Amino acid sequence: xxxxxxxxxxxxxxxxxxxxxxxxxxxxxxxxxxxxxxxxxxxxxxxxxxxxxxxxxxxxxxxxxxxxxxxxxxxxxxxxxxxxxxxxxxxxxxxxxxxxxxxxxxxxxxxxxxxxxxxxxxxxxxxxxxxxxxxxxxxxxxxxxxxxxxxxxxxxxxxxxxxxxxxxxxxxxxxxxxxxxxxxxxxxxxxxxxxxxxxxxxxxxxxxxxxxxxxxxxxxxxxxxxxxxxxxxxxxxxxxxxxxxxxxxxxxxxxxxxxxxxxxxxxxxxxxxxxxxxxxxxxxxxxxxxxxxxxxxxxxxxxxxxxxxxxxxxxxxxxxxxxxxxxxxxxxxxxxxxxxxxxxxxxxxxxxxxxxxxxxxxxxxxxxxxxxxxxxxxxxxxxxxxxxxxxxxxxxxxxxx
Amino acid sequence: xxxxxxxxxxxxxxxxxxxxxxxxxxxxxxxxxxxxxxxxxxxxxxxxxxxxxxxxxxxxxxxxxxxxxxxxxxxxxxxxxxxxxxxxxxxxxxxxxxxxxxxxxxxxxxxxxxxxxxxxxxxxxxxxxxxxxxxxxxxxxxxxxxxxxxxxxxxxxxxxxxxxxxxxxxxxxxxxxxxxxxxxxxxxxxxxxxxxxxxxxxxxxxxxxxxxxxxxxxxxxxxxxxxxxxxxxxxxxxxxxxxxxxxxxxxxxxxxxxxxxxxxxxxxxxxxxxxxxxxxxxxxxxxxxxxxxxxxxxxxxxxxxxxxxxxxxxxxxxxxxxxxxxxxxxxxxxxxxxxxxxxxxxxxxxxxxxxxxxxxxxxxxxxxxxxxxxxxxxxxxxxxxxxxxxxxxxxxxxxxx
Numbered sequence: 001x002x003x004x005x006x007x008x009x010x011x012x013x014x015x016x017x018x019x020x021x022x023x024x025x026x027x028x029x030x031x032x033x034x035x036x037x038x039x040x041x042x043x044x045x046x047x048x049x050x051x052x053x054x055x056x057x058x059x060x061x062x063x064x065x066x067x068x069x070x071x072x073x074x075x076x077x078x079x080x081x082x083x084x085x086x087x088x089x090x091x092x093x094x095x096x097x098x099x100x101x102x103x104x105x106x107x108x109x110x111x112x113x114x115x116x117x118x119x120x121x122x123x124x125x126x127x128x129x130x131x132x133x134x135x136x137x138x139x140x141x142x143x144x145x146x147x148x149x150x151x152x153x154x155x156x157x158x159x160x161x162x163x164x165x166x167x168x169x170x171x172x173x174x175x176x177x178x179x180x181x182x183x184x185x186x187x188x189x190x191x192x193x194x195x196x197x198x199x200x201x202x203x204x205x206x207x208x209x210x211x212x213x214x215x216x217x218x219x220x221x222x223x224x225x226x227x228x229x230x231x232x233x234x235x236x237x238x239x240x241x242x243x244x245x246x247x248x249x250x251x252x253x254x255x256x257x258x259x260x261x262x263x264x265x266x267x268x269x270x271x272x273x274x275x276x277x278x279x280x281x282x283x284x285x286x287x288x289x290x291x292x293x294x295x296x297x298x299x300x301x302x303x304x305x306x307x308x309x310x311x312x313x314x315x316x317x318x319x320x321x322x323x324x325x326x327x328x329x330x331x332x333x334x335x336x337x338x339x340x341x342x343x344x345x346x347x348x349x350x351x352x353x354x355x356x357x358x359x360x361x362x363x364x365x366x367x368x369x370x371x372x373x374x375x376x377x378x379x380x381x382x383x384x385x386x387x388x389x390x391x392x393x394x395x396x397x398x399x400x401x
Numbered sequence: 402x403x404x405x406x407x408x409x410x411x412x413x414x415x416x417x418x419x420x421x422x423x424x425x426x427x428x429x430x431x432x433x434x435x436x437x438x439x440x441x442x443x444x445x446x447x448x449x450x451x452x453x454x455x456x457x458x459x460x461x462x463x464x465x466x467x468x469x470x471x472x473x474x475x476x477x478x479x480x481x482x483x484x485x486x487x488x489x490x491x492x493x494x495x496x497x498x499x500x501x502x503x504x505x506x507x508x509x510x511x512x513x514x515x516x517x518x519x520x521x522x523x524x525x526x527x528x529x530x531x532x533x534x535x536x537x538x539x540x541x542x543x544x545x546x547x548x549x550x551x552x553x554x555x556x557x558x559x560x561x562x563x564x565x566x567x568x569x570x571x572x573x574x575x576x577x578x579x580x581x582x583x584x585x586x587x588x589x590x591x592x593x594x595x596x597x598x599x600x601x602x603x604x605x606x607x608x609x610x611x612x613x614x615x616x617x618x619x620x621x622x623x624x625x626x627x628x629x630x631x632x633x634x635x636x637x638x639x640x641x642x643x644x645x646x647x648x649x650x651x652x653x654x655x656x657x658x659x660x661x662x663x664x665x666x667x668x669x670x671x672x673x674x675x676x677x678x679x680x681x682x683x684x685x686x687x688x689x690x691x692x693x694x695x696x697x698x699x700x701x702x703x704x705x706x707x708x709x710x711x712x713x714x715x716x717x718x719x720x721x722x723x724x725x726x727x728x729x730x731x732x733x734x735x736x737x738x739x740x741x742x743x744x745x746x747x748x749x750x751x752x753x754x755x756x757x758x759x760x761x762x763x764x765x766x767x768x769x770x771x772x773x774x775x776x777x778x779x780x781x782x783x784x785x786x787x788x789x790x791x792x793x794x795x796x797x798x799x800x801x802x
Binding site: 029030034057061062063064065066067068069070071072081082085086088091339341342344345346347348369370373374378379 | 407411759760761762775777779780782785787788789790791792797798799800801802
């Protein structure tokens, strides 16, 4: 029996409220002075809370594995990230705030330049986003459906867009329509299994129709399609964990990931203060709150140690407001590490703080990578965090008699 | 999707070099004075390195499981030791430096004494090794093949030898031809599945022919055969991890284990100094280096605490030479523990040190069982060590987007 099935059989509903705060890319590694962002940040509120909480380090997927946002969030939501993989097309569509439903196939698109039968620029000279919007509007007006399959498009930045195919009998087993290198002829999408033939035909027809439609465009006169992927059809949190969950996240991709596991998504603003306002307004209606703070990751990716420190400090200043809601269970963690030193996601385990009336008080003096490894939760798989939250909310029955 | 498949899909080649130093049987337990071999050893270089490395304790197979050299090494090489079991016949043949190939079946042999239709001495009075060599030479001359199966023999110490069967349609599902107790009649090898019938027939014919050939020998006048085992056919490290690995080990069994996972094997000498010379000479050609030091285990097995301490100290004195090669990732660990107090392998987790530009500096003051358990790597499965090495060498792509 796997973890998911076991939990499903043990979860019960009660009134207790769980607040999961995810500071994206929170973890770091030491800079030249030997300190991580968390160690440098002045976080008096977080440190006080740490002292009376249980702490540990959470491994997002497996030791050594660096996760993307998809797998990292699946773990925190209690879903095995290796079993439930979220395709690239789906992530792209979610990132553009598109509605993706079971049965849909999502694809990443690029505008490209075709000349004399060859792809001469895979990014169409990085056309301005404004131009992209205009083109997508033109295409959307002309191409609404192919073979009964609805074509839904949304522009991204520069040359990027996403497409959702909606209809009967679709499959994501379709190869990328992308020669990968410039100077080669276009590569048509191919069905990798017989069930995918319709999808490949629709994609190929789409490329043909767009190429005809945009033939007078100097740069963006064709499209490349990549990362065909199906909706992962995750069993909803309501069903597996008996929760009534809401997501408070300002970035589309995280709202999308939350929707995939059945969360409602609250309207909110860009700032931490907006998100906390939204949290307060939602407090009565739900029993599980996923609060996502993006900028810690963004600054890590930029290699901006100081800005990441400042963002952590800003979060710290709002912590008393979170505590004033008196969540029965409070978790503060990251989905993965984004050390400024690496300017990218990394494999390092992430500080994890769990506060409830039933945890040990580890007495640690600060919330950091080094301190948390001495915490009572030890080093554990992030996917087990959900069971710990549920247990501390007394939402799990005894297993066996 | 298992760990191996996941890693295979994420590994990429780059120029970075990984050095894995295995001090065989490194771990210990406290002696009467309450100290382990590592704690007693004076290791200023290792202690200095420990201070600026990430440390932890590696569980060779599972908590409480004492591994043989086969599973212990499989773990360190990144292969699930329970999935990929190396048979005793294979290990015996590797230990005698025999060439073993996919499709071969290897067997452990004993000379024994047959009298009045009964095995009266299962070890033929422990005949001298010189006598063993002479007998194996005689047998090898007379018995070159049976039913088209090539018979390859090599003498071991005293009454022991190994046999490799090479040919079509072999199987290792053959029972031991060994009555186990003295005073019983010989026990013929039996096929445990229909596919193994040819192998059992060949083995039985071999025993008959040898018994006829040696009928005038006073002691070694028959043979017992045990541990029939096939080549495990492991996917090579080149394929799974995209590494170009080399083994530097003076003992045949470890060279053989390394060959099983696709490593090249460098010629080297018996002493640590010889091995380090070989390492330096190989440095340009490879990107993964497995350096094996045997004697820590041998002295542990002898119960010679002091000699094990001295061997650790000797290694310490060579550490600056290793560091002067500037490996991008350096791991120093053991394959298992061999506490002098137990005079045998044991189940205790093994100190593990990982050094790279991307690890935490744990600041531990010495490299020992007690200190390492406070390290940032925590207590982990040794088989996960490979992913940690690859991650720190930036040889793993991000999982998911």
